[in-house]
Amino acid sequence: MKKLINDVGSVVTDTLRGVAAAHPSLRVDIENKIIFRRDAPRPGKVGLVSGGGSGHEPLHGGYVGYGMLDAACPGEIFTSPVPDQIVRATTGVNGGAGVLHVVKNYTGDVLNFEMAAELSDDEGVEVARVLVDDDVAVRDSLYTAGRRGTGAAVFVEKIAGALAEAGAPLAEVVRVGREVNDRSRSFGVALSACTTPAAGRPTFELGEREIELGIGIHGEPGRTRAAHREARELVRIAMDAIDDDLPLSGETLVMVNGMGGTPLMELYIVFAEVAAYLKEKGATATRRLVGNHVTSLDMLGFSVTTCALTNELTRLWDAPVETPALRWGR
Amino acid sequence: MKKLINDVGSVVTDTLRGVAAAHPSLRVDIENKIIFRRDAPRPGKVGLVSGGGSGHEPLHGGYVGYGMLDAACPGEIFTSPVPDQIVRATTGVNGGAGVLHVVKNYTGDVLNFEMAAELSDDEGVEVARVLVDDDVAVRDSLYTAGRRGTGAAVFVEKIAGALAEAGAPLAEVVRVGREVNDRSRSFGVALSACTTPAAGRPTFELGEREIELGIGIHGEPGRTRAAHREARELVRIAMDAIDDDLPLSGETLVMVNGMGGTPLMELYIVFAEVAAYLKEKGATATRRLVGNHVTSLDMLGFSVTTCALTNELTRLWDAPVETPALRWGR
Amino acid sequence: MDTRFFVIWMEEITAAVRAGRDHLTRLDAAIGDADHGTNLDRGFAAVAEALAARPPDTPGGVLVLAGSTLIRKVGGASGPLYGTAFRDMGKALGDAADVSAAELASALEAGLAGVRRLGGAEEGDKTMVDALAPAARAMARTVDAGGDPEEAFAAAAAAAEEGAKATVPLVARKGRASYLGARSAGHEDPGAASTALIVGALRAVATRRSPRSESRP
Amino acid sequence: MDTRFFVIWMEEITAAVRAGRDHLTRLDAAIGDADHGTNLDRGFAAVAEALAARPPDTPGGVLVLAGSTLIRKVGGASGPLYGTAFRDMGKALGDAADVSAAELASALEAGLAGVRRLGGAEEGDKTMVDALAPAARAMARTVDAGGDPEEAFAAAAAAAEEGAKATVPLVARKGRASYLGARSAGHEDPGAASTALIVGALRAVATRRSPRSESRP
Ligand SMILES: Nc1ncnc2c1ncn2[C@@H]1O[C@H](COP(=O)(O)OP(=O)(O)O)[C@@H](O)[C@H]1O
Ligand SMILES: Nc1ncnc2c1ncn2[C@@H]1O[C@H](COP(=O)(O)OP(=O)(O)O)[C@@H](O)[C@H]1O
Ligand SMILES: [Mg+2]
Ligand SMILES: [Mg+2]
Ligand SMILES: [Mg+2]
Ligand SMILES: [Mg+2]
Incomplete structure (x- = not known):
């Protein structure tokens, strides 16, 4: 194995150091492994948090910024983040209008985000979830953990993020996020x-x-x-x-x-x-x-x-976005 | 070798078909292998043309668009483009203010762009050149073909492109392009x-x-x-x-x-x-x-x-750009 | 079994997981995502640290702290599942300062119930449940039949190992191995394998501490 | 030598380059960018097409068309260099309908001069010049000494081959092999190797067409 790394144990942390150095529009909490939009929380705006194992870059950290995510929680390589981390991100982006968790459908992600949602609720943050499960290679049946969430995460984050940026309430943001995933x-x-x-x-x-x-x-x-x-x-x-x-x-x-x-x-x-x-x-x-x-x-x-x-989805897709990995209109 | 290709012989053409389908902001002349900005030529604006072997994507085609290149000429894999192709691109982007060739310093690129510049001159287009040679791994001496042009091509194209977009004359665009390369x-x-x-x-x-x-x-x-x-x-x-x-x-x-x-x-x-x-x-x-x-x-x-x-270079780097691979401010 | 016993159990698990880390990761590479060994190694190293930093004074306290630490440090599917298992076991033990084999057996059943509730897996779905359920059954059965703790743990460990091996031919229905469909057959489930290590550690602790085993050659 | 002779020379080169394509590319992989064989193969296939589509009626016309086609189709360093070589050779032959060995020898020198002017390489820089220069010298020498065309071409081909082999120990000073510095030593220059093929094709054509060789067993 030849990789550009310092140490097998510090891969995620070193990546975050690089993200922090490369993108002043982000605020990176390296210790707790959270990538925030620098201006989070934005009062009155629904916050968007996603996360998942590392190794999928630019997902999710590359989609943090204006018009998309407010925070991303990278786990270890291919390992979902832990509840504490997600709670910290959730409370950190809560501007009073509630927080959407965009969760890819894997047992680990689902369980950890679920726990985090309960704990955030205890802290008085309203949390809703959009589950992404777009991968048709997996049958959604009793005999599987359901479809995996893959590429549609980018679509959900962009489109729900645009609606949140426009000031829509949590229920609306959830609705459009689910619609994107369903389609x-x-x-x-x-x-x-x-x-x-x-x-x-x-x-x-x-x-x-x-x-x-x-x-x-x-x-x-x-x-x-x-x-x-x-x-x-x-x-x-x-x-x-x-x-x-x-x-x-x-x-x-x-x-x-x-x-x-x-x-x-x-x-x-x-x-x-x-x-x-x-x-x-x-x-x-x-x-x-x-x-x-x-x-x-x-x-x-x-x-x-x-x-x-749909016309609505196209309009939201076209709305301005300013993140490390997706940027237009600004 | 496992690659996502149809045929070894059609790699460049198939790539161009994909570029054409993916980016409506570009006009792709597949037969002659030229990627144009859709609105080229822009009257009164200095045109920017670059090119080189394929296999360096997104260079150069990914940098065609507002504030950067007006056309790119991809050659075969790792093979510089041919003079006819460069002439066609040059005349195609000439808005009457002359055309800048951004050429990476390789014998093949230099010779083919040189021939193209002579032929374009015959057709009444004023052509100037910025030679990119930034690679310190190669000594620039009598014993080499000189330094290779590599990453600085992106900087030259962005910064000279911004100045051209702002309406500067050819001599100015050349000056700033050379300055970027020198630095x-x-x-x-x-x-x-x-x-x-x-x-x-x-x-x-x-x-x-x-x-x-x-x-x-x-x-x-x-x-x-x-x-x-x-x-x-x-x-x-x-x-x-x-x-x-x-x-x-x-x-x-x-x-x-x-x-x-x-x-x-x-x-x-x-x-x-x-x-x-x-x-x-x-x-x-x-x-x-x-x-x-x-x-x-x-x-x-x-x-x-x-x-x-320098302050000037920073300002031009920050100027709006809208290409497949680099985009901000628009 | 006193608090000390449970602390040593955790240390024994930490050592077993460290030793088995690469094996678990290889099992996970075959039908999952090659992180199970690293996940648990990270988790139990953190458990050892937490126990050293804030030594609990009851067996239940040890297990709850271990479970919470796993939830906080592991991530993935196994983090919340094992975390819940240990927490629910600990909660079942309450404040007791000393725990009988029968109490531990029913705590193990509580842990199993927690995993089932959270993950929704049945036996035969090719998950840690396939090792944990037979282990809990074997322990309860041995205790009911009047076996001593050492016998009960040995029976549980053997059942867990057997349960783990028995996952080999199964087609997974839960966790990421389920994405593979029929291709998941022919491989041991990494979570079942780690459960066998965890229950095996219980046997090891008891064997080492038991006066009977000490009197053996 | 008439127009037909030059057309056959081009056909012979096309075939030789096709056969040698992968070898040339491998040479280029070692000290360049692994495209020399493909470049020339594409170029000479286009030359064959161009000659079939617009058959020239003088030897000079054949060479100028071949050169222009190479410039139009090859790209890279070798496209303009070989293109210029053939164009300058063709221009040196003027409108003559038939060409003597002496005339061809001085045309070859004109081609060499074109390559030198464009690329700036000296002998010993580990480029095509290291095969072309000795070939031109050998041809001129043989003709001057009263040799017939077949002998002149055989001498040129042998000199080109020798020149190509002699590039092996050299350190490159031109083209992309120069980037390697001392590491370019130990490999044959691909452009010198292709020049040997091109001059070798001349010998092959002459040998096949010459009455002397036809009378041999
Ligand atoms: N729904 C579930 N119920 C019980 N156990 C599960 C479930 N999903 C996964 N597991 C267990 O978790 C193990 C995988 O753990 P690990 O590799 O650490 O997490 P991940 O699958 O998120 O990478 C599986 O081998 C399986 O035993
Ligand atoms: N300046 C030069 N003068 C003469 N020949 C050269 C020069 N530069 C390169 N060459 C020749 O060109 C050959 C490489 O051709 P090719 O691989 O087709 O082009 P490229 O180097 O652009 O990939 C070299 O092996 C060398 O013989
Ligand atoms: Mg995982
Ligand atoms: Mg090349
Ligand atoms: Mg795993
Ligand atoms: Mg080459």
Whole structure:
């Protein structure tokens, strides 16, 4: 394992030191591992808090700022944050209008955010939750922990964040957040496993021509192993899975996301095929993101996330945002 | 080699299809391989054209847009563009005030841009050039082709682009572009080689604990091979090389750049050490970029680029920019 | 069993988890996200620190502090689940200064109930419950049959180990291994494996402290 | 040598570069950027197409078209350099419909001069000049000594090959291999290797077409 780190034990802290040094618009509580918007709490504004394991950068810390999150709680690598940390973030961003937790659907995240919500409630902060579960590779059934939350977290955070910035009350922000999640679907493909600093070797082995279909964002193997093939075919597999679950049509927000180790060039090649697929289905990519947004450390691969837009969602997507990883209109 | 591509022969074209589909603010001439700002040419504005081999994305196409480049000419992978292509871009962005070529100092880029400049001149377009040569790993002497151009290309394009956007004449835009280059220095470190689609295997082999110091951006080996070590030490090597060449002091624009396969988390870890190093030297990172900006396909590693700021350069850096890879103020 | 006994149990777990860390992480790499060993190692190291800093004066106090510390330090699924298990065990023991094997057996059942309530897993879902439930049953059964603590803990530890091994062929229905569907079969559940370590530590403490075992060769 | 001879030379180069493509790229991977084979393959495939689409009617026309096509299609350092070499050779031949070995020898010198002017490389800088310069010298020498074209081309090809091999120990001073400093030693320069292919193709054409060689077994 060759990584740009100082020490396996200080990876998260050292990352936060870098985030603090790089972004004066953020206030980073390194000891408690919280990335705040510098001007939090904003009186009267619903606060948005998200978090999850580290290793998915820029998620979530890269989405803290005007028009998006008020705070992010990074856990250890691939490990959800702990309740204390979330409580501290929650009370720290509470401007009196309540706080929304954007939680990706993993047992660990759900349990820790739940505990934090109870404890925050004890401290008099109203907390509501939007659960993100967009990954169609996992059946949502009695036989699973439910769908995983992946790329749609970015959409929920941006769109709910825009509504909160506009001064909407907590119930409205929750409503739109849930709507975004309900309209979003994702599917991921890995060309390699990732290597966590602690494990020091890839979480699984793939042959020179093998890939994993239906991966999540924690380096776990996917639903099936398959033969590598051209980008066009891989996109068809991903898009068919999404379309089977929620037929694609009309104006669509699309993210082609890199898993961390895949160069931008390849993501554009994937995006070209995604746009062509949508066209075939009579849908259009009216809003687009191409890049590394929700990663799995150094994993090679991509995921596609779609969201069926409404006028309201498009307007909120277009609203100004100023974060390290997403910025426009300001 | 596992890559997200359709065909080794269509990599550049497929990338351009993706860029065209992803960014309606750009006009992409896929046949001639030119990425234009949609509103080019802008009458009375100095046009900015850059280009170089593909495989460095987002450079240069990701920097086309308001306040930066008017057109970019991507060549084949790691191969400079051809004169016809550059001439077409040059005439296509000429708004009557002349055109600046931002050229990284490689024999191929220099020769092809030179030929293009002569041919454009024949067509009545005034062309001037800023040569970017910031890489301190290469001695600028009779015994080399001179310093390579790497990360400073982003600084030159942003700052000269801002001045051109403000309506300055060609001579002024050239002056500020040269000043940025003169004040900029870079040094790169590779943890792995990259794999070009055509070669299908890494351009060199590195052992499990070996790294290359003083690499460029074309997958070539560096000046020396060394043992891998912690991020703090690697940063010290890079920063010492820069500081030896142009002592660091005062307000500094700093980019910590990923080589394509390195996750953002590691780049932040590197940035923390760079900021600490600068502080030690009495310099400050007053403007910062952390991310994949000038890449070498899937290479693992990083480079640091510094630019000693002046008030004018800071003001132009802060001016609004709206491109796929750099955006603020709009 | 007195307060000291429970403190030593925690120390024994800390050591066992440190020794088993990489193994647990490897199990988690196969069907999860390769952090279970690091998670528990971080958690129990913090438990040891907390116990040293603020030594509780009841067995229940030890377990509640351990549980709260796990919740505060571990994160992930296992943090709240183990944290709740220890807290609920501790709460079941109340203020008692000394605890009988029967009381510990029913505390273990309370801990199991806490895990079940929070995580919603049934036996057979390929989780820590598959080791914890048989362990609680075996301990209660042995105590009911008049076994001494050492026998009860040995039975519980054996049942936990057996339960953990028995997760190998199962298809996961809870936690992140469930995302793999049928591919989760063929691997031991990391949480069940760590439960076996935790209950095994109880046996180790009792064996070491028991006069009977001391009189053995 | 007539127009046909030069067209066949170009075809021979196209085939030789196609066959040598991966080898050239590997040489470039060692001390450059792993594209030299692909660059020339793309360029000479385009030359073949251009010659088929707009067949020139003089030897000079063939070379100028080949050179312009290389400039238009190759990019990199080798595109302008080889493009200029062929264009300058073609221009040196003027409108002549038939070209003597002596005329071709001095055209080759003109091509070399073009490369030198554009790239500024001296012999010993570890570039294509290290193959091209000895080739031009050998051809001129053989012609001066009364050798026939076949002999002149064979001497040139042998000199180019030798020149290319002789780049192995050199430290590069031009092109991207120069960035490596002392580490560039120990590798053959890819551009010198491709020059050997190009001059070797001339020998191959002459050998095949010459009545003398046809009368051999
Ligand atoms: N709903 C649940 N109920 C009981 N145990 C669970 C549940 N979900 C997960 N687990 C246990 O947690 C273990 C994983 O813990 P860990 O790796 O630390 O957390 P994470 O899955 O968040 O990375 C699993 O092996 C399983 O035994
Ligand atoms: N200044 C120069 N003069 C002569 N030949 C040169 C010069 N620079 C480079 N070359 C030749 O070009 C070859 C590399 O060509 P190629 O790989 O196609 O271009 P690039 O270096 O731009 O990738 C080198 O091996 C060398 O022979
Ligand atoms: Mg985890
Ligand atoms: Mg090249
Ligand atoms: Mg885990
Ligand atoms: Mg090359």
